[in-house]
Structure formats: structure tokens, C-alpha cells
Amino acid sequence: MDDFIKQYLEYNQQWAQDKQEEDSEYFNLLAEGQHPKALLLGCSDSRVSPSVVIGADLGEVFVHRNIANVVAHSDLNFLSVFQYAVEVLKVEHIIVVGHYGCGGIQAAMSNNLYGLIDNWLANIKDVMTLHEAELNAIADEQQRLNRLVELNVFEQINNIRQTSVFRKAQQNGIAPKLHGWVYNFSTGLINVIFGPEINSSASRV
Numbered sequence: 698m699d700d701f702i703k704q705y706l707e708y709n710q711q712w713a714q715d716k717q718e719e720d721s722e723y724f725n726l727l728a729e730g731q732h733p734k735a736l737l738l739g740c741s742d743s744r745v746s747p748s749v750v751i752g753a754d755l756g757e758v759f760v761h762r763n764i765a766n767v768v769a770h771s772d773l774n775f776l777s778v779f780q781y782a783v784e785v786l787k788v789e790h791i792i793v794v795g796h797y798g799c800g801g802i803q804a805a806m807s808n809n810l811y812g813l814i815d816n817w818l819a820n821i822k823d824v825m826t827l828h829e830a831e832l833n834a835i836a837d838e839q840q841r842l843n844r845l846v847e848l849n850v851f852e853q854i855n856n857i858r859q860t861s862v863f864r865k866a867q868q869n870g871i872a873p874k875l876h877g878w879v880y881n882f883s884t885g886l887i888n889v890i891f892g893p894e895i896n897s898s899a900s901r902v
């Protein structure tokens with residue numbers, strides 16, 4: 698077995714033992730069921746682990762991750778996670794977490810061909826088309842990329858609003874609150890760009 702795989706499994710044994718010693722009910726409580734307050738949609742990037750950077754313990758956040766934190770209306774995987782989170786778990790918050798330095802966003806902005814993934818990245822190209830004028834006005838490439846990361850978070854929130862699940866929840870008066878965050882893996886800090894706590898006219902695109 699590769700050394701690093703062995704290390705992971707050894708760590709797991711020790712971690713489970715430590716948790717059990719700290720709190721003998723810890724695993725029993727988790728086994729009884731989950732009551733997460735939030736659904737978190739993040740990027741698959743290994744430098745971005747939303748539950749780690751907000752200190753959420755097991756059972757606290759329901760998580761879905763894909764390349765560039767996209768909400769595609771034809772993606773049954775995300776839509777199933779979303780429906781379960783809203784209708785069964787009744788989460789109170791949905792947080793879309795993008796991140797600066799996102800390789801998916803960078804790839805979408807380039808004109809290179811990467812194969813199958815280009816079809817997924819077409820979702821980001823749609824965001825670029827929608828905001829072409831604003832993006833073209835930014836001369837600095839890094840700033841343009843950073844802005845596209847933010848615009849992508851706004852547009853994925855808009856996509857959530859269009860889903861049948863969200864619209865039904867709205868009709869029933871149980872729609873979760875929507876939040877848009879951008880994580881910076883160079884500083885470890887989250888930039889809150891959208892949410893009920895922010896003046897929505899200032900934060901909207």
C-alpha cells in the first residue's frame with residue numbers, strides 16, 4: 698500500500714479512538730440522524746474544503762462540490778442533493794462558495810480545448826457572455842479572473858432561484874436564505890459578496 702494511503706488509514710483509527718474517548722456519545726448521536734442547518738455548494742479544488750474553513754463539525758453542513766461550484770439545470774446529481782437538502786433536511790441556508798484562483802474559471806476564460814470538461818465549463822462561458830461588457834472593461838487579467846469568480850457565484854445563486862425546488866419552497870414560505878461567498882486560499886479568508894446581511898442592491902450584479 699502507498700505510504701500516504703497507509704497514513705490516512707492510521708490517522709483514521711487514531712481519530713476515531715480519540716473522538717470516542719472525548720465523547721462516548723459522539724458517534725451514537727451522528728448515527729441517529731443529521732440536522733444540518735446549511736447546504737454548501739463548493740468547488741472540488743483540494744485547497745478548498747468549505748466545512749474545514751468554517752469549523753463545521755460532522756453533521757453540521759450538507760455539502761455538494763463540483764468543478765467551479767456550478768448549478769446546472771440539467772445536473773440531476775446537484776438537483777437531487779438540493780431537493781433532499783430543502784425538502785427533507787429543511788436547511789435554513791444555502792451557501793454558494795466560489796474561490797479566487799479557481800482552475801475551472803481560468804480554463805473557461807482561456808480559449809484552450811480540454812476535452813469533455815469543456816462541456817461543463819460552458820456553464821461558466823455563459824456567465825462570461827452575460828457579463829461581457831463588465832469583464833472586457835477590466836484590463837488586468839488577474840482582476841478579470843477574480844471578478845468572473847464573483848460573477849459566477851452570483852449567477853449560480855440566480856440559477857438556484859430558477860429551480861423548481863426553490864420556487865416551490867418560496868411558494869410554501871420555507872425558502873432557505875441564499876448566501877454567496879468567495880474563499881481566498883492565499884489568506885484562508887472568506888469574502889462575503891451576497892446574502893441577507895448585505896444591501897442587496899449594492900451586491901447584485
Ligand SMILES: [Zn+2]
Binds near residue numbers: 742764766799802
Ligand atoms: Zn475551483
